[in-house]
Amino acid sequence: MVLRDVRAGVRNEQAIAMVIESLRASLGEKLQTGQAFREQHAHTTTYLTAQLPDAVVFAENADDVKAVVRACAMHGVPVIPFGTGSSLEGQVNAPSGGISIDFSRMDKVLRVSPEDLDVTVEPGVTREALNVYLRDTGLFFPIDPGANASIGGMTATRASGTNAVRYGTMKDNVLALTVVTADGEEVVTGTRARKSSAGYDLTRLFVGSEGTLGVITSITLRLQGIPEKISGGVCSFPTVKAACDAVIMTIQMGIPVARIELLDEMQIRACNAYSGLSYAERPTLFLEFHGTEETVAMQSEQFAMIAEECGSDGFRYTVDAQERAKLWKARHDAYWASRALRPELSALSTDVCVPISRLAECVAETHEDILANNFLAPIVGHAGDGNFHVLVLFNDKDAADIERVEAFVERLNRRALSFGGTCTGEHGIGQGKMSFLQEEAGPALALMRSIKQALDPKNIFNPGKILRSID
């Protein structure tokens, strides 16, 4: 179901050629058609087959984006927005060819208001660059999906990551957008007011639409004050269930934990090997608390009691910045640590999200599934949200292995749906999860299709993602 969906679409060679000719005339060197550029802008970081765009436009401003959209709309040619290419479900592939819009040159912070705790950025600003820019203001942007993704890409994918349990996802942190719509004009979807009841929530409609409804040209974000004090720590548990019980109690008690990450035995083993650490090879939680000296101490103590009650070997925490950095570096390197288990294999990273009361059961069943099939497949999860990832290593030259992985992913997604969950907490649908979205949404898929048809009648915006063009 997964790899099968990465099928080629219908290419309109003549139309594509006309668009390229027309854009070359108007945009000059900003348009590139060299093979290397095209390869860099197809899907490079995932297990999916690369499907190259026909040209890449390095947009420098909204007018460049409008020019691309207008030319593509006139000829019915696909437009594929490209941030940093760190998406995981084939979001930047070009199954029917078309024009990739690269946002790396639209990387300016347009304005910041420390009084209002908000900022407006161009789509190409990365989250790390934004936080470097903000440092002197005492503010930071908390959403951290791991990769140094672009804010445009994070918005389009409704990204979240380790801090979401406390600060929410992109859905909660985008105040307003500007978007180039199908008629080639730019619209503003909201204001800088922190809340509004003024009509349909267009902002939330574009957040998570993966470039299929329009092209985002600027993003206004909420910011947070940099915590006065941060403490972090680790503790291991005899079982995944015990670890998840600790998570549930923490959330129920309203302890405002900033990060609470679950790593299974195999993931810990991989991290130990990769990062030269010596954590106990048991289900483990990595935690972080944000606040004042008093509040982080209080929260850490409260959690330590919960952890003890759930059979942990004891929660050790530290406010030392270097020690914390080492801990979170290991967590952020989990992907590479897992891949290093067998560097010659390919990796499929998939995510699901379930109500936290079902997390333990869902992880445990998945764990058994992995053992039963002798997969190398570490599990790591944003446990406070009920969201977890499995990184399955497999031989992409071996059809039987591919089939086994696809069947596993199918079981995993159906398991999540059967537990009242969703087929993706943060990676998005892209090409890889269209079948599961169909199962999850059921009749609601027709509504999504109506909206797509209404806002993109010629199906030029990132076709073949979220919704199959040919269904």
Added chain:
Amino acid sequence: MVLRDVRAGVRNEQAIAMVIESLRASLGEKLQTGQAFREQHAHTTTYLTAQLPDAVVFAENADDVKAVVRACAMHGVPVIPFGTGSSLEGQVNAPSGGISIDFSRMDKVLRVSPEDLDVTVEPGVTREALNVYLRDTGLFFPIDPGANASIGGMTATRASGTNAVRYGTMKDNVLALTVVTADGEEVVTGTRARKSSAGYDLTRLFVGSEGTLGVITSITLRLQGIPEKISGGVCSFPTVKAACDAVIMTIQMGIPVARIELLDEMQIRACNAYSGLSYAERPTLFLEFHGTEETVAMQSEQFAMIAEECGSDGFRYTVDAQERAKLWKARHDAYWASRALRPELSALSTDVCVPISRLAECVAETHEDILANNFLAPIVGHAGDGNFHVLVLFNDKDAADIERVEAFVERLNRRALSFGGTCTGEHGIGQGKMSFLQEEAGPALALMRSIKQALDPKNIFNPGKILRSID
């Protein structure tokens, strides 16, 4: 601009008669056409002219809702959902007649999960009834718009209120919905997972759509743990600016204040008179902190220092439940206190929301406008969100007075827009704010119109609200 928009639409008498006949046959006594029922279900609590529906259906389950939607879709007759009738911008009026669906009999809590901190309710459950139901679980639903509104109505209006500064608005607290769409079928818009990147955010599209895209039949909500300790207090400031500065500093420092409400001099005078209190008649903040004994004390002390720095006369706070109840009763009675200033006059309650850095300026200019026009018009605001209300008293028999009020509301809304704000933070558009939505959204209004057209091609869902049917 305001009252003018409450114009009658085109009525299709024959179609309405056919729908009533058909529904009477299938629903029997659940359908009522008596004048008293019709009057109760037109707009009763606001300044707007009542426009009566032709019949009221007391729905008892989703099948009843489907029956109404199917009959109305077949004949092109309006469907107007009705919760408790506490909306403020004409949301339940029936400008073209049609069928009002009353949800008071759909008042069941369908399920609750204390482990996941979520609950699913029918639309007719009121927020007070929900919190009574939840009491034994140690959880509560924090959104408090003042009125004891229904959860369905609060969802449809994207309501918020005093607690939004800490807990967000309905946008942030609805996990999923079931909705009867234009084809008379029920769709599910999301799962119980706390986050998802699975396709378009249909949940957020229906939240705040004011019944214009479909009829909500159940709502899954996030819950919060009842705080171990609550402290509340009051302090007054020499100027509105000083009070707003204290608010900005509180938010910037990340103090997780649960409520921070601004009342101007006139509002305090009205509250003193109505509730027998003796607060200083100066711009005043009412506050509440949620947490443990230690954290609420810490937060209250931190705020006291800020208040002092901003020239307050001193912040007095209490954890005594009775004293707090008295304080918030006075705040919640602000509407009635204001009306009691001149009981013979009509009242127009309007709200705008601006970035908090502009709140002081926006309130001060509005205050001068009120003085210059000799209005009786107290101001009360959810200051932490930059959201404030003006209750203008006027003589609805006097055309000149109506015109003056309309001009004032127009100036107020344009002022908010010019400060980067929105024409409504929480009351919604309804009939009363369609002109201002047009000004605020600009070209984005066309997107809203496309969405409406896509999901409600026959314009049966609450026509003449949010978007003018005849534009």
